[in-house]
Amino acid sequence: MMTMLSSFETLRHDKRAAIAATVALGIVLAVFPFVISSSLSNSWLRIVDFAMLYIMLALGLNIVVGFAGLLDMGYIAFYAVGAYLYALLASPHFGLHYPVWVIIPAGAALAGLFGALLGAPTLRLRGDYLAIVTLGFGEIVRIFMNNLNAPINITNGPQGITGIDPIHFGGITLAKPFTFLGFTIPSLHAYYYLFLALALFIVFVTIRLENSRIGRAWVAIREDEIAAKSCGINTRNIKLLAFTMGASFGGVAGALFAGFQGFVSPESFNLMESVMVLCMVVLGGMGNIPGVILGGVLLTLLPELFRHGAGPVQMAVFGKILLDPEALRMLLFGLALVVCMLYRPAGLWPSTTRRREFKGESTTDVMKEGE
């Protein structure tokens, strides 16, 4: 881990090494789906596609929780808003079939609006209190989706919306293999490239925001809200901006999810999903973009590994299945979280400052004495 971090640091300073690394990473990411589908299976590629969606979610939540320090426990609601918007605007349910380049920006905008709606009444809350309110908000959105089938059927209630159009641009639909420059690109691979492109876009936006006047204002609010106000930061607007930006990333991921899955129902957006995304942010390294991406990848892949691995391993060792792989999966996941928080409380890949913060340097008590 440490060598990885230090080589990451050298890349920052050496331009040629950075370009070479970028090209190498680009090639790896480009051939990756073909390696996965030929060496493992298409179902694993599907999981990789989902990992991309979770990376987008984790990066969005990272703005709210990691940068601005606002604990949001209902983040999945914005994913739901994006997903349902896609489902309603591109399915036989209403007979609407808008193209994806309309729906994704609309999903980002609508989720952003919901973010502001959540942010506005909770501006005065922090920490535990904010967590409770946002948790309630997440549940409210889910329950609305569950019950908006009467008197007018909008969301089709618990049955969800089926037959959603696959993502398609112009004449190309990603649901079927298509030929591009002589290459035949299968459906899952095409989704992979689309999700990768949008995830990279979100990474880019997040990095730019982090190193800006706005990003500094977010962190200042996280560190000390009163001091931030006295420094001339309009904390109301800057907090609303964090909620809006974070939510809009969730909306994009949600719209992609609906098009990819072809089916949405309220149960995809329960509290457990919010908790999972929060775990990705915290476990990966709150506030640090590479860490959050790592968290998103690990927490999508590891549970699947358990799911697929637990059964065969038990068969091989005991000759029969003693523990339900599903139950075992949650058990091991919980254990992994506890171990991680004990031994790497700042996350697996914390930002440099967070690492220093948790190391507890000798002078760290100075601030406390002043208070």
Added chain:
Amino acid sequence: MNMTTLLDARGIAKHFGGVKALSDVSLTINRGEIYGLIGPNGAGKTTFFNVLTGLYHPDGGDLVFDGEKLQASAPDKVAKRGIARTFQNIRLFGNMSAMENVMVGRHPRTHAGVFGAVMRNSRTRKEEAAIRRRAEELLHYVNIADRADDLARNLSYGDQRRLEIARALASDPKLLALDEPAAGMNGTETAALRELIEGIRKDGITVLLIEHDVKLVMGLCDRVAVLDYGQKICEDVPAIVQKDLKVIEAYLGGSIA
């Protein structure tokens, strides 16, 4: 109102439940002076600061700053109007570097929004470079340039005080309000602080100073106001304030009748 007055506080009142923290406090601060606000513990000095900088909503009275009324309870607008402050119990952004702390202080004088930050157009790049340059200058100015990349929480106590002043100066204030800047400092540090405050005044910034160190206040300030139990009991040049009977009574306690 004449041109020399920078801040005119008229009949400021603030109470918390039954406690009258400030009642009918009026004072005027002139441009370019160092104005001291002293008084025993609990006299209402910090409450006055918090009303002035918009953290508390006053229960009465007006604040006129630089010819215009100050909006009550809007700290960010107060900062934008040109009043910067430090806190009695240092409030830095502990997990940001010293440099970043000062850069945050530049917030009200800069404009880049989300669009500018993401596009990083030439205007944003220029602004960002200017913020960085100004922050470097200020760290030099308060003599902690060598700690620029250290986390604020890891600076020594005296350096934290200096960093807070640099952060306040970053907003190009007309009035710098310092809440007990010398608290907990030793003699050498206090002397250096005194030099710093005098330098700030020479640069044309008016200073409002709350301080317990009477020697520092009397030596540094042009005029001094004394608060006791939320009321102003005296306002004059140090030499006269020192001899004022009410002030002596407030500080030494008891009646001298």
